Amino acid sequence: MAAVAKKNNIMILKKDQIEQNNKKSLSKHKKSFEFASAEIDSPDKVIKKLTDFQVAIPSWALGTGGTRFGRFPGGGEPRSLEEKIEDIGLLHALNGSSGAISLHIPWDIPKDANAIKKLAAQHGLRFDAMNSNTFQDQPGQKLSYKFGSMQHVDKAVRKQAVDHNIEVIKYGKELGSKSLSVWLSDGSCFPGQLNFRKAFQNTLESLQQVYKALPDDWKIFVEYKAFEPNFYSTTVGDWGQSLLYTSKLGNKAFTLVDLGHHLANANIEQIVALLLMEEKLGGFHFNDSKFSDDDLTVGSIKPYQLFLIFNELVEGMDARKMNHDHDLAWMIDASHNVKDPLEDLLQSVEAIMIAYAQSLIIDRKKLVEAQQNNDVVTAQEILQQAYRTDVRPIVAEARLRAGAALNPLAVYRNEKVRENLIKERGEKSVATGL
Numbered sequence: 001m002a003a004v005a006k007k008n009n010i011m012i013l014k015k016d017q018i019e020q021n022n023k024k025s026l027s028k029h030k031k032s033f034e035f036a037s038a039e040i041d042s043p044d045k046v047i048k049k050l051t052d053f054q055v056a057i058p059s060w061a062l063g064t065g066g067t068r069f070g071r072f073p074g075g076g077e078p079r080s081l082e083e084k085i086e087d088i089g090l091l092h093a094l095n096g097s098s099g100a101i102s103l104h105i106p107w108d109i110p111k112d113a114n115a116i117k118k119l120a121a122q123h124g125l126r127f128d129a130m131n132s133n134t135f136q137d138q139p140g141q142k143l144s145y146k147f148g149s150m151q152h153v154d155k156a157v158r159k160q161a162v163d164h165n166i167e168v169i170k171y172g173k174e175l176g177s178k179s180l181s182v183w184l185s186d187g188s189c190f191p192g193q194l195n196f197r198k199a200f201q202n203t204l205e206s207l208q209q210v211y212k213a214l215p216d217d218w219k220i221f222v223e224y225k226a227f228e229p230n231f232y233s234t235t236v237g238d239w240g241q242s243l244l245y246t247s248k249l250g251n252k253a254f255t256l257v258d259l260g261h262h263l264a265n266a267n268i269e270q271i272v273a274l275l276l277m278e279e280k281l282g283g284f285h286f287n288d289s290k291f292s293d294d295d296l297t298v299g300s301i302k303p304y305q306l307f308l309i310f311n312e313l314v315e316g317m318d319a320r321k322m323n324h325d326h327d328l329a330w331m332i333d334a335s336h337n338v339k340d341p342l343e344d345l346l347q348s349v350e351a352i353m354i355a356y357a358q359s360l361i362i363d364r365k366k367l368v369e370a371q372q373n374n375d376v377v378t379a380q381e382i383l384q385q386a387y388r389t390d391v392r393p394i395v396a397e398a399r400l401r402a403g404a405a406l407n408p409l410a411v412y413r414n415e416k417v418r419e420n421l422i423k424e425r426g427e428k429s430v431a432t433g434l
Contacts, residue, residue, distance in 0.1 A: 129283070166213045286348065
């Protein structure tokens with residue numbers, strides 16, 4: 001596992017530091033793992049799947065987030081793309097499950113693609129989906145997206161948005177990425193502001209131009225969101241609309257599901273199942289919410305829902321003989337308003353791995369039998385038995401076998417990583433793009 005976060009060529013966190021921390025916890029872990037592994041079938045197979053499973057960290061999530069009311073940076077934030085890669089390398093060294101980075105353009109344009117690729121490789125990282133941005137006006141931008149981008153009534157604005165996405169593809173090709181993620185804030189705030197049909201048609205025509213620019217081995221993800229920043233209508237407002245776009249685009253186009261982009265109490269697990277059935281699920285943006293797009297730590301509010309989503313993911317992917325690790329794109333999309341961003345991301349990845357592990361130990365044979373017999377009680381018991389099983393020692397063992405930390409958060413704090421980052425970068429450093 002690569003060491004990360006350098007200052008004057010001195011590593012802030014080294015591999016032997018992780019190993020020394022692991023030794024302190026190893027005896028207790030062995031007892032917990034022995035008990036947990038006896039409770040499930042084929043623990044080694046589960047561990048193998050866990051070690052293979054990687055979650056992409058977004059470049060925009062490494063600094064303190066904020067709201068329209070304010071932002072309170074915590075110090076030591078990465079000031080460049082290079083420092084963001086170092087921070088993700090740090091996460092990957094600690095948990096062994098953060099082996100990819102998802103870049104946001106224009107916030108993180110690589111000045112030297114070869115050097116950036118080399119740095120990422122040193123930290124064991126690959127480049128996941130590239131993310132475009134037509135929801136903000138950038139300095140020097142000729143035309144404004146105030147009234148939309150790909151839906152805009154002005155063809156010149158639409159062309160500008162298309163050209164930007166094609167530019168993002170170019171950067172992605174240089175870095176070895178294989179996918180483009182498009183989230184459009186386009187919509188309307190008031191009745192009568194927009195012709196819904198024409199907005200859809202304009203957006204589809206724009207997406208078709210981007211689609212034509214995709215390399216043969218690339219995918220495009222069309223992300224949907226119910227509302228915000230527009231509050232009357234959104235031009236890609238739900239999974240049905242995204243599915244309509246991607247179906248019209250072609251077999252390289254897929255729907256991307258962000259857990260916070262739904263109306264309250266939406267049955268996300270059913271959405272996932274149907275998109276998988278239609279072979280149109282492309283990937284995930286993991287987060288959690290109490291109300292809407294809160295972008296909270298994964299699993300902090302609705303851990304059972306996360307488990308139920310993974311239940312459908314595992315069942316649906318296995319039915320299609322898909323590879324759990326790389327046939328879908330797994331990404332976090334969160335905003336850390338009051339937490340240390342790196343601690344928040346460690347917690348989020350841990351929650352994802354726990355839910356994934358729980359879904360892997362569901363007794364599928366008995367569940368199918370209960371469903372076929374309309375045995376509602378047994379079906380519920382089977383799911384909740386898996387959910388209530390403490391798989392944390394199994395997840396920790398997967399990390400240990402990957403050369404990572406038994407307790408990533410404890411090592412992060414024990415080794416005073418944030419304090420060292422503040423010493424290197426300063427109290428007032430602000431992550432690029434925020």
